[in-house]
Amino acid sequence: MIPAPFDYYAPTSLAEALTLLQRHGDDAKILAGGHSLLPAMKLRLASPSVLIDINKVDELRGIKVNGTVEIGAMTTWSAIEHHAALAKACPAMADAVGLIGDIQVRNRGTIGGSLAHADPAADMPAVVLAVDAQIHVEGPNGPRAIAAADFFTDMLSTALEPGEIITSITFNSHGAGEGSAYAKFPHPASRYAIVGAAAYVKLENGQVTACRVAITGAGPKAERQPAVEQALIGTDGSADAVAAAAAHAGEGMDMLGDIHASEEYRRAMCKVYAKRALLKAIERAR
Amino acid sequence: MTATEMKERLVGRALKRREDPKLITGHGNYLDDIKLPGMLHIALVRSPHAHAKIVSIDASKALAMPGVVAVFTGKDMLDINPMPAAWQAAGVKNYPVPPRALAVDKVALVGDPVAMVVAENRYIARDAADAVEVEYEPLPAVVDARKAVEPGAPQIHEAAPNNIVFEWECGNKAAADAAIASAEVVVKEEIINQRLIPTPMETRGSIARYDATTGEWTVWMTSQAPHVHRLLLTAFVFGVPETKLRCIAPNVGGGFGQKIFCYNDMAFTMWAARKLGRPVKFVEDRSENYKYSTHGRDHITEAELAGTRDGKITGLRVKTWANIGAYFSTVAAGIPTTLYGRIITGVYKIPAAYVHVTGAYTNTAMVDAYRGAGRPEASYLIERMVDRFAAEIGMDPAEVRRKNYIQPEDFPYDNGLGLLPYDSGNYEPALNKALEIAGYAEFRKQQAELRKQGRYLGIGISSYVEICGIAPSAWMGGQGWGAGLWESANVRVHLTGKVVVTTGSLPHGQGLETTFAQIVADELGVPYEDVEVQWGDTQGTPFGYGTYGSRSLAVGGVAIKRSVDKIKEKARKLAAHLLEANEADIVFENGRAYVKGSPDKGKTIGELAAAAAVAYNLPPGMEPFLDETSYYDPPNCTFPFGTHVCIVEVDPETGHVKLLRYIAVDDCGNQINPLIVEGQIHGGIAQGLAQALYEGAVYNEDGQLLTGTLMDYAVPTAAMVPHIETDHTVTPSPVNPLGVKGAGEAGTIASAQCVMNAIIDALAPFGVKHLQMPATPERIWRAIHGK
């Protein structure tokens, strides 16, 4: 519970943070909400010698909602949770955020920190995959955008390059006929996802014309579920059609197994939670 | 107020706890808040292996680090004795191997401390602990109590052949065998009461200061029993006069049993403080608490219950393997014997019962008392078996209970298992009340209806009786307890009329400060605000046994009442003298002594206290001051009881359980403060339903604790605990003058099986007869889907 010694910086601008990050290289870690990084340091699973705290970088904070949604990397879960326009623009995000940890965790944890950390059981990775978000980063070579689909590369690994900081996340607001939802089987202790399913659907003339489903918690990283999506597109989105499509959830995924949920059980729960998320998303789209 | 006008009684009123404002606004003074000048800090080097020989320890790198004062190993401390094994199983041979201050030559669990670093601050100590190099020779480990006593199992201690701590029995084996052999119906089940981690909000620790000029220590400790710790540490561990140690328990942030025991840190902080001549502090972090401080429960049981087709229970035979962990913790053997076996038949009249318990060492954390201590294991067992029996004969579980309850006229009731007689009870009204609140008959109809729609609701009943007010000394002595078990109280009325109460109890969340003040204010007739309650420091309080076993009201509270009675007696004598009346004519009422028949001629307790304190005019032979001490050793324990009912719905697709309703009807005798009783019941239920649904300490085969953090071990949050509907019946205890029984553990003792019975009832359509705890969604899903 006592971390190894480290130096601490608290820059007030993104430029300053980037400079510090470049100067200290691999020894440095960005500190956002600290709800993943600090426990790891206290257990001495991580021992960075420099912490760059970006909580004072105001330009990284905030939510804008119009045709697109833009969320600053340092926006906390509770800011997202209490944003009414965002909940309308993307119900799946509101569902997911309301289920993260507890109030204290939601007051500290940030969306940028969660995506950068890429915990296999985090909720947000599934949501950004389902809404096909862009993750905006800035680094030594300037800004770039990474599609959510390309962002999560493996357990706790992302497409972030050394020296890069996530600045914001953007995606399209839902329009007419679009709906999304997130359904979660929480871990009884941590509240992280044992299985979490995010679903987005578009209905046109009573037919599913677009669908994206992503599952987190079950495998080493959050993954889209192409077999489910393909099975649903072109159907009427009825309960039967959803059940048939959701039966493909988890296909081709490496399942995790632990004392809280075995591989076999997680696989079964992928189907149940994909179904529940889809049913809700369709109900909202109608 | 005239003499005859009654002051409003406080006993029975739901006063808010007077201790709370300080504690909940962060103004408590806990162990880790204490900082002494020149204080050093300890970090331990702990074994990563569950079982290994220590080949070598090299501290040279650590000693070279700036700020490191010393590194000590177990071999440095061979001049002190191991921790005492204070409660051994009665009437049989025990093989106690308690822990030493630090491990010597070998380690027996992950987290066993092999060396300690003492440094200028906690950070340096922690870094230096990482730099101590220890070479181990790993040995095979065993974590399961039943496997540990099988031939060929790894042997943990030379002094305990086959890892057996004790083999103990109670009841009548021949009668139980015969009842089972000749029964119309026998149900048999393997019942596992899983290991739990108590998880007080505050972890444990000690701070020791040594004065070389006097040879005296002061030790601040997270303790439920500082007097007992003083006795054990001086007389047994250090072999020094008891007077050389002062123990202080500051505010204690929860205990649930874990802080009853005498731990190695108390000894190694004392040893190091003496060696180094500076105060030293050790405070566990949560991971250390989980690995090394005591756990609870961990029984494997084979149970058989015999009965007739018409629902009469005729016999019970129980064989239990109780996991004691790697070493013998202070009262470890008493829990799965006296406090478990002797109450195994619960609220039922079972003519033939027999219990056999094997205590076993394993390469796991020590197991000792945890809220309920033995009684939750017993209630769980009998209440599961009764439901199992009811299902087998196709009878309503409420009906089976009614048929077998001990009846009001049976009290005092001897259950034939070597327990003292149950003091008083009336079990059926509590059951009826709980069922009525639940709408039992209506629920059964609704349940059948919903099942047709594919919804699975279940109702669970748990009737319990438990043992509170753990005492009479002579009886406990016969149970293997190594000391007395009364409680003390001193009450003084100062010159100003203010009342100071010192108690040997050790409140650590029970609200005793409030409860005790209510009793004293009523009995003495003084304002509640004028009563101060003190505890926790061996200097200034009479020897007392501390708070555990739901004993602080039924034993500690009664000691206070007896001291107040003595004060009143003396005050009456003094009043007679001052009023020039006959002592027999003095009435003491509402804080005032007056002459019978002339209420205007009197003296208030404040006036009498002042007269006694200045001592200008006392009757011949009377000593000054109103100051009385009592040591109360009750004639019996008390036996609270009740019935809890809960309603759940199971999601057949995922196995999730939703607690729809939880109803608790408890009878703890007279209630001094119903708000506090309710709070205790709530907290107890939260812990019991957590056992049913969430908690479980899991070790892998190698003895690594897989639930080593709060991210893995599921202590429920408020959101996971349902609204609890409480009600009560009142059957006063005839044992003590307050008629009280105790409420600290009842909620835990009643609730795990209540939830499990409801879940298993919900799963009846799937042919499920029993499930082990915790009933995780996966377990339930497997039971439903036959996987």
Ligand SMILES: Cc1cc2nc3c(=O)[nH]c(=O)nc-3n(C[C@H](O)[C@H](O)[C@H](O)COP(=O)(O)OP(=O)(O)OC[C@H]3O[C@@H](n4cnc5c(N)ncnc54)[C@H](O)[C@@H]3O)c2cc1C
């Ligand atoms: C008790 C508890 C329960 C939780 N429950 C849940 C849950 O149910 N669901 C869930 O999804 N999460 C859960 N979390 C995680 C929490 O939601 C945090 O969001 C998450 O820990 C990471 O966010 P953070 O802001 O705390 O990041 P930090 O811990 O500060 O950082 C995490 C990592 O990301 C890096 N980083 C942070 N910000 C950036 C950035 N802008 N650019 C680049 N790198 C960056 C850091 O260097 C570090 O490596 C829980 C955490 C706790 C402690």
